Amino acid sequence: MEKNYLKDIMTSAFGPEAKQDNSQYPNSPAPPNGGVTACQIPRERFAEAAKAMKTAGARLVAEWAADETLLGRGFGIYACYEKRGEYLIVKVYAPPEDPSFPSITKKFAPAHRFERQMNSLMGVIPTGHPDLRPWIKHEGWPKDAYPLRKSFDASKPMQRIKGEYNFIRAEGEGVYEIPVGPVHAGIIEPGHFHFQAVGEDILNLEERLGYVHKGIEKRFESLSWIDGVKLARRVSGDSTVAHSLCYCRALEAMTGCSPPERALWLRALMLERERIANHLGDIGAIANDAAFAFLLYQFSRLREMPLRTNLKLFGHRFMMDKILPGGVAVDINSNSKKEILSEMDWLSKESERLVVIYDENPSLEDRVRDTGVLTPDKARELCVVGFTARASGQNLDCRIQSPFPPYDIIIPKAPVLNSGDVHARAWVRIEEIRESIRIIREILNNLPDGQSLQSQVPSPQPHKAGFAVVEGWRGEIVYWIQSGAKGEINRCMVRDPSSVNWIALEEAIHGNIVPDFPLCNKSFNQSYSGNDL
Amino acid sequence: MIRILHQIFRTGIVTEPLPAETEAEVQEIGAKLEDAISRRFRRSLTIRMVDAGSCNGCELEIHAINNSIYNCERFGIHFAASPRFADMLLVTGPVSVNMETALKRTYNAAPPPKLVVALGDCGYNGGIFGESYASLGGINKVIPVDAYIHGCPPTPAAILNGILKAVSGGPYAK
Numbered sequence: 001m002e003k004n005y006l007k008d009i010m011t012s013a014f015g016p017e018a019k020q021d022n023s024q025y026p027n028s029p030a031p032p033n034g035g036v037t038a039c040q041i042p043r044e045r046f047a048e049a050a051k052a053m054k055t056a057g058a059r060l061v062a063e064w065a066a067d068e069t070l071l072g073r074g075f076g077i078y079a080c081y082e083k084r085g086e087y088l089i090v091k092v093y094a095p096p097e098d099p100s101f102p103s104i105t106k107k108f109a110p111a112h113r114f115e116r117q118m119n120s121l122m123g124v125i126p127t128g129h130p131d132l133r134p135w136i137k138h139e140g141w142p143k144d145a146y147p148l149r150k151s152f153d154a155s156k157p158m159q160r161i162k163g164e165y166n167f168i169r170a171e172g173e174g175v176y177e178i179p180v181g182p183v184h185a186g187i188i189e190p191g192h193f194h195f196q197a198v199g200e201d202i203l204n205l206e207e208r209l210g211y212v213h214k215g216i217e218k219r220f221e222s223l224s225w226i227d228g229v230k231l232a233r234r235v236s237g238d239s240t241v242a243h244s245l246c247y248c249r250a251l252e253a254m255t256g257c258s259p260p261e262r263a264l265w266l267r268a269l270m271l272e273r274e275r276i277a278n279h280l281g282d283i284g285a286i287a288n289d290a291a292f293a294f295l296l297y298q299f300s301r302l303r304e305m306p307l308r309t310n311l312k313l314f315g316h317r318f319m320m321d322k323i324l325p326g327g328v329a330v331d332i333n334s335n336s337k338k339e340i341l342s343e344m345d346w347l348s349k350e351s352e353r354l355v356v357i358y359d360e361n362p363s364l365e366d367r368v369r370d371t372g373v374l375t376p377d378k379a380r381e382l383c384v385v386g387f388t389a390r391a392s393g394q395n396l397d398c399r400i401q402s403p404f405p406p407y408d409i410i411i412p413k414a415p416v417l418n419s420g421d422v423h424a425r426a427w428v429r430i431e432e433i434r435e436s437i438r439i440i441r442e443i444l445n446n447l448p449d450g451q452s453l454q455s456q457v458p459s460p461q462p463h464k465a466g467f468a469v470v471e472g473w474r475g476e477i478v479y480w481i482q483s484g485a486k487g488e489i490n491r492c493m494v495r496d497p498s499s500v501n502w503i504a505l506e507e508a509i510h511g512n513i514v515p516d517f518p519l520c521n522k523s524f525n526q527s528y529s530g531n532d533l
Numbered sequence: 534m535i536r537i538l539h540q541i542f543r544t545g546i547v548t549e550p551l552p553a554e555t556e557a558e559v560q561e562i563g564a565k566l567e568d569a570i571s572r573r574f575r576r577s578l579t580i581r582m583v584d585a586g587s588c589n590g591c592e593l594e595i596h597a598i599n600n601s602i603y604n605c606e607r608f609g610i611h612f613a614a615s616p617r618f619a620d621m622l623l624v625t626g627p628v629s630v631n632m633e634t635a636l637k638r639t640y641n642a643a644p645p646p647k648l649v650v651a652l653g654d655c656g657y658n659g660g661i662f663g664e665s666y667a668s669l670g671g672i673n674k675v676i677p678v679d680a681y682i683h684g685c686p687p688t689p690a691a692i693l694n695g696i697l698k699a700v701s702g703g704p705y706a707k
Contacts, residue, residue: 138631140630141630145666154666154667158667160630182632183635183639185614187582187592187596189584189592190585190635210631211632212584212586212631212632213629213630213667214627214662214667215662215665218665218666218667219661219663234588234590234662236588237587237589238589240590281593294540300596300597300601301544304600304602307597311688317688318590318686320590354540357537357540529587529588529589532629
């Protein structure tokens with residue numbers, strides 16, 4: 001594997017105009033071990049870099065803006081690309097008096113929403129973007145409210161105006177619309193789905209999210225680095241371990257802190273336990289949306305057991321607040337180890353029984369096969385991540401492509417299926433439960449000894465940046481943090497897997513019938529909170 | 534089919550009594566509660582759950598009270614798809630600015646007596662999200678709240694207990 005493939009492409013395409021910007025990432029490990037390279041180019045060549053990356057077969061990971069006026073630089077516009085575990089950040093500057101930059105939406109589809117969001121919340125203008133309707137920012141917000149700008153006072157309540165959102169329209173004989181949400185029928189987060197349908201067939205689905213926007217990214221800027229992790233734990237409650245781990249790893253990369261080895265292994269233990277619990281819940285819920293309630297009740301019974309063990313051994317059912325910057329808050333003893341190992345034996349036996357029932361039920365199969373298909377080509381084009389990607393032929397798992405300990409020793413096997421339907425997304429989860437059980441056994445059997453659970457995190461230096469990726473149960477989570485002139489949080493960019501995967505649902509639903517929407521939606525099970533921030 | 538039946542008989546009934554301390558409280562309020570639910574709510578309590586901006590942690594635990602172990606249906610509690618049938622609104626999250634209108638509309642759509650229970654630390658005072666341009670803080674900033682269930686998130690047993698207490702307390706106990 002070439003370690004600097006993308007970097008070399010930038011150097012050959014841009015020559016001396018691509019300035020390496022590694023002073024900001026002083027302790028970044030070398031790719032592909034979760035490290036990142038950064039280069040700065042002239043603003044007008046931003047789209048050209050995207051084209052070079054597209055040609056190289058890279059994936060757009062995230063695109064974001066940072067208000068760097070307090071650092072004396074105007075707006076920083078960033079795009080992060082990845083190929084085979086090599087992460088590359090391309091950066092341009094836009095002066096405050098002309099905060100525009102060339103849009104990369106025509107090269108990378110996911111940039112469509114990233115740029116709408118940057119435009120809505122930061123007020124930077126992606127020139128050439130085909131659809132700049134506000135995103136996350138709802139119609140009631142004043143037009144000039146750009147909360148991520150430093151000049152915006154986030155502590156005051158915001159004035160409200162009257163306005164309307166322009167949904168995409170479809171016209172024609174027999175075409176009708178179904179607006180759904182934001183308050184949905186079940187126990188679920190709020191979001192709005194706008195369907196156009198003819199009879200039962202869905203012509204188009206337009207998502208409208210942002211209902212649970214709580215100003216998380218702005219909130220980070222008012223917190224200390226140590227308090228920031230409390231917020232990261234509550235970006236998406238179901239991924240509390242993965243999000244807090246990613247925040248901590250970004251902070252540790254920025255400050256050069258190395259947590260004790262035992263703490264790293266305990267973090268992985270918690271990450272895999274979170275994956276198992278969520279996958280168990282999801283498989284049952286998918287079956288339930290195909291009217292097979294039996295499996296919902298059986299799988300939720302299984303899901304409950306690891307949560308109880310978590311409470312007993314880690315002090316919280318979701319292990320919230322157990323990952324700390326520089327380490328972990330809890331240790332396990334030899335009795336706990338035995339308890340988890342026997343729990344894994346029980347879980348493995350019980351879940352395999354249910355998998356046979358899932359697999360042998362023709363009426364369930366009829367619903368989940370060939371439903372909500374996301375083809376491998378579409379998945380690649382939309383740069384999706386996580387189990388959604390792996391169910392659509394994409395071999396993406398940052399535990400494998402950019403491993404951190406102990407994943408460099410205990411190497412996960414990623415199941416990859418090609419059918420991209422509801423069944424594939426369910427089956428990838430089944431395979432991942434099996435694999436996580438194996439990883440947990442290996443972690444416990446080889447857990448390094450050590451008294452220390454936490455290393456001191458040095459105070460961040462001014463003008464630095466940190467970057468980290470973690471494979472949560474939903475997929476790759478990305479944090480990019482930047483320190484200000486006094487070493488405080490200047491910007492904390494959060495990219496939940498849902499930020500890219502939500503568009504995939506719009507694509508996968510084409511040609512399906514309205515009654516299958518809940519089933520398709522559940523098979524993706526994306527976070528609203530992680531997307532809306 | 535035989536496998537399904539076999540699994541059902543193997544599993545048996547897994548519903549548990551509530552934990553001792555909770556169980557004792559439930560016993561204590563039991564008589565009042567039965568009277569309250571049967572008189573006020575015709576033997577069953579229908580809940581409409583509204584996420585007004587939560588991180589989804591609370592939703593996971595509300596799901597859990599529906600599983601066969603906590604089995605909220607044994608107390609006559611069930612969840613409805615529409616606020617029109619709801620006796621109680623169970624609301625989570627700090628109220629986000631973008632959910633304010635939807636929450637008010639849901640509240641207005643529910644028939645009286647609409648009991649409002651705010652669930653989780655964020656529902657009490659906005660939690661870590663506080664009050665800002667995007668978050669209005671606790672649920673009572675937008676609609677009147679009858680009872681709170683604390684925790685981040687509260688455990689399923691605490692949620693059940695909180696709901697039972699909310700029904701048996703206040704004006705509904707009469």
